[in-house]
Amino acid sequence: MTPPISWKKSSYSGGGEGNDCMEIADLCSRVAVRDSKAPTRATLTFPAGTFAAFLDALKSPHPTPR
Template identity: 75%
Template sequence: MTNPASWKKSSFSGGGEGNDCVELAHLDTRIAVRDSKAPARATLTFPADEFAPFLDALKGPDFAGL
């Protein structure tokens, strides 16, 4: 799907080796998201213009404390 250099690790990575996070890749018109602990497994993709609202929703009260 994308080469390893195109994936960017979250700045909120966990301690130790920093593997407890997600990685993002900017594709032509989409944003891809994958689990950094299992990069060969499933990848979610979002239309680029819908990714910011998705992140805003995750920051909202429905996901507080998760």
């Protein structure tokens, strides 16, 4: 039997029900991503290292376009 997936929402999910966001789940070597408004629909998965690099790129300062 497979244990249930533990989904987590961002602390920046917004007010109210906090349903206007994405959720992630750590699947050891992969990270799953889904839309919190439609949790039973499609889920994307990424290699954990690729997802970590994506998050690092989001956190890095970006130059202002000229």
